[in-house]
Amino acid sequence: MSDIIVKKSKIHELGVFAVRDFKKGEIILKWHPSELTKEQADKLPEEEKRYIALLKGKYLLMQPSERFVNHSCDANTHTENFCDVAKRDIKKGEEITANYSETASPGERMECKCGSKNCRRIITA
Numbered sequence: 001m002s003d004i005i006v007k008k009s010k011i012h013e014l015g016v017f018a019v020r021d022f023k024k025g026e027i028i029l030k031w032h033p034s035e036l037t038k039e040q041a042d043k044l045p046e047e048e049k050r051y052i053a054l055l056k057g058k059y060l061l062m063q064p065s066e067r068f069v070n071h072s073c074d075a076n077t078h079t080e081n082f083c084d085v086a087k088r089d090i091k092k093g094e095e096i097t098a099n100y101s102e103t104a105s106p107g108e109r110m111e112c113k114c115g116s117k118n119c120r121r122i123i124t125a
Contacts, residue, residue: 033060072097074116
C-alpha cells in the first residue's frame, strides 16, 4: 500500500495527500522524473511544461505522483536527493506541499494561490 494518494486539492486541481502520519525528516515521496535537455523541455506542449523542475542544472519532467505535489509558501516538505522530505511532522490526511522556489527555472514567475497566511502571492526562483 502506498503512503500517499492523489486526489482533489483546495490549492490546485489535484494534490498529494498523506495516507498515514509522517515524522520530520522522513522521505514522503521519491521522484522518478525523466531527465530532459533544454531543447527537449522547450519542445514540450505547454500543458506538460508545468511539470518541469530545474534542479542542479537538470531539467526534470516530473511523473505522477510527484507532479501533483502543490506549492505552498508554508510548505511541509523540502527537496533532498530527488525526494520530498518532511520538514515537520505531517498528519494523515494532510496535503503534501513543496516550495516551488527550490525547483523553479531562473526568471520563472507564477501566481501563488496556496492560501497560507504567509503567502508571497508570486513564486520565483
